[in-house]
Amino acid sequence: MQAEIDAVDYSVPPQELEVRIARRTLARVYVRGSGVEVGAGTRPWPLPLGTSCFYGDVLDTEGLARYFSATGSAYEGFIDAQTFAGIPDQAYDFSLSAHVLEHLVNPLGAIEAALRVVRPGGIVMFAIPDKRHTWDNPRxxxxxxxxxxxYVTGGEDTRIDGCLEHIRYLHPQWAPPIPEEQHQEEAIRLANAKFDTHYHTWTSDTFIEMIEWVEENLGGSILHKELVFNENIAVLRKNV
Structure with missing residues (x-):
């Protein structure tokens, strides 16, 4: 899809506006050519004019409309953000995601997959929520x-642990607490259903620690790191 506009809606609340302007600015500095964004939903990354982007998700258009309770999600085809399976190596100039990695059981593996599908010198840019400023705060x-x-195991062996955290810390924010004696059984049920929740949490300090590990081990050099309101943003360049 050809990027048609990189404008920002100034009618949104100030903190949301701060995030959108930061994303647009970083895209203008670092993004060129053709790329891919996974999980864009109703808030695709603002892109510079002249770029093109393929928008992928594990949900289809109808599924995205139900998930966001709104139509208009950016979607052109299926992409698994965990593996980018089916996408050739070095297919794109850039890869983007925002508030996606926390939903995956193996975030480091997903970053490695994103680096795989960009060309040498290409850009991988992603945003992850800072738990201190979201409903993940109690976790x-x-x-x-x-x-x-x-990363070593693929993450499936800790999916139940993520579901347990959801039951203990997140579920009571929206519904009556589940009795503690039922936590393990419910966590197993949710894990078997591959329940969609946040399986990991970060602060700005642990986010930096993670991307520094990526730089040392996965072949992506850090160009930018920043906390903007409730999200940590990183820009990596694939090593040549």
Whole structure:
């Protein structure tokens, strides 16, 4: 899809406006050519004029309309953000995602996959919520050693743990608490259904720790890192 406009809607609340302007500015600085964005939903990354982007998701148009309770999501075809399966190596100049990695059981593996599908010198840019400024605030921070373990194993062995955190810390924010004696059974049920929740959490400090590990181990050099309101944004360049 050809990028037609990189304008920002100034009618949104000030904190949301701050995020959108930051994303647009970073895209203007770093994004060129053709790329891919996964999980854009109703808020695709504002892109510079003259770029093109393929928008992929694990949900189809109808599924996205139900998920966001609104139509108009950016969607052109299926892409699994965890693996980018089916996309050739070095197919794009850039890869984007915002508030996607926290939904995956293996975030480091997903970053590695995003680096795989961009060309040498290409850009991988992503935003992850900072738990201190979202409904994830009551939850413990995911340590780097947990993320590395998920990278090594694929992450499925800790999916139940993520569901347990959802039951203990997130579910009571919206519904009556589940009795503690039922937590394990309910977590297993949710994990088997591959329940959509945040499986990991970050603060700005642990986010930086993670992307520094990526720089040392996965072949992406850090060009930019920033906390903007409730999200941490990183820009990586694939090493040549």
């Amino acid at each position: 413990p921070v995911t340590p780097l050693k947990h993320l590395i373990s998920d």
